[in-house]
Amino acid sequence: MTADTAIAPHGGQTLRRSTRYRTLRRFTRHRLAMFGLVVIVLLVMACAIGPSLVPFDQFQLNMRARFREPFATVHILGTDELGRDLLARLLMAGRISLTIGFAAMVIAVTVGTIVGTIAGFYGGAIGSALMRFVDAVLCFPTIFLLLTLAALVSPSILTITLIIALTAWMEVARVVQGQIRALRERDFAVAAEAMGAPDRWIMFKELLPNAVAPIVVAATLIIARGILLESYVSYLGYGIQPPVASWGNMLEKAQQYLTTAPWLALLPGLMITLAVASFNFLGDGLRDALDPRSDLT
């Protein structure tokens, strides 16, 4: 395996390096995770630089070139009902969808980590109150919450991101709370307290760095969910508003032409599937790689 030789230790390597190496190897041997990683990198690169390479603007109408099929004309992936280049629109939509997924993840992880850390560290009344609140929010059916909120606030990239983050932070909070509660019983946490470390220090400098692995896994899965949720909401018309393209609202327009121009639905659908599946595979791979016990099997 090429990845192996690239990072193979050359004698005298320390234990830390070899643990890292084993983690990395577990990851690189996880085929689906590597597939996910490659697809994500390609998608991100395509969405970042692709639009400037495509000779069409996503908003450029051309009523004489409507419903062009893919691979038949200069429009590589064809055109939509207004003659706009589908490739340009897919890539610009990708920017929006990926940005929303990523930004929602950052917000959800930040909020979830803070809530989970405080709840796990203090336990008792504060911890129970916070976690019962988390459970309560978790009980709302996500889609309806999302739609209700989206109907109440004016849709924009920012509000959609916030709404998605609002429905995603609880799982991080739960994961982190469990980790912190277990970690705070460990000797090094007691030792830090015995050295007079303030609570803030113990929580964020001693305990949290030991809980990074499950947070990274949760973060990856949240991006996948964020992309999916954005698509739902946009598909139902409450999300990103045309003419700005997102994979979800492209699907919505496309359903009228499902029989006559099926590529209009298939291509954005394929993008959503690829992106979501890739992030899920990546998350699974990270989970397996970061769990040292998986070496035993």
Next chain:
Amino acid sequence: MTPQPTTASADGPPLLEVRDLTVEFRGQTGKVAAVNGVSFDVRPGETLALVGESGSGKSVTSLAIMRLIQRAGGNRVGGSIRLRRRSGDTVDLLAVSEDEIREIRGTEIAMVFQEPMTSLNPVHTIGAQVAEGIVFHRRVSRKAALAEAVELLDLVGIPEPQRRIRNFPHQLSGGMRQRAMIAVALACKPNLLIADEPTTALDVTIQAQILELLQGLQRQTGMSIVFITHNLGVVAEVADRVLVMYAGRIVEEAGVVPLFGRPLMPYTQGLLRSVPRLDMMSGAHEELEAIPGNVPDPTAMPAGCAFHPRCAHFRPSLCDTAVPGLEPADPEHSVRCARWRDVAAGVPA
């Protein structure tokens, strides 16, 4: 391993006065007194050994001094623990504010734990962990704190400290990790070091090195050490005075020489007899004696002297009715036993 001569300055006010310390934990089955009316002094510059089996309350006593026992959930810590602070004020550690106890921890009282593997944070370098106490107690820059960390690692005998500060705990051997833990504890130059079985997890040659290190550091800094152990060999090596604990109470208190020379409590005698000695090798194959029975279940303490079910000197209606008081046998030797005079006189059991 000869008992150390008493080097402590016995005069002057004690550094730490523990009075009537009681720690109760509330569990599913009701209240459990882990520590029951424990009183003792720690004098400046001395090493006080706290000896007992698992469950005797010695570790709980040390955690109570650091105020690290969660008082939530119905646990109760009673009595007083008076510390003479560097400023000269005497404060009750059980009554001071959260901010004050946080300031005292690390700077005036520090603690070394049993397991050097788990008491260092696996994700931080040794240097960062030694420096952290300096950072949050003295608000110096990280760079200055790291420079001090190098000196501290050098002080505790870690070779190549400049390089070692960048190592992670798992890159160090057990003995080196315990040295690093000691460096962490000493970072803010405490007056009192509580060492909770600091050598139990180490192999014998490393144990001796760590004990020597602690003694050397004590000579340099003049700090007091409360040394918690179940190993009487270690006690003979390091202690000036010894407190023997059984089932949450002090059962004998003496200087190290009288305790080993003339133990008065049957429990202490049993502990001493259960240590293998070199002269047992010669001639008849003496069997190593063990104290029969087990430490009592803290939820079902025997009436009277908690040791009576295991004691060869047990007398019905004397030992199982009332808990005997801690009586002075000598000015520097106290014992909690209703029959200590008979035991001392060698009346056969």
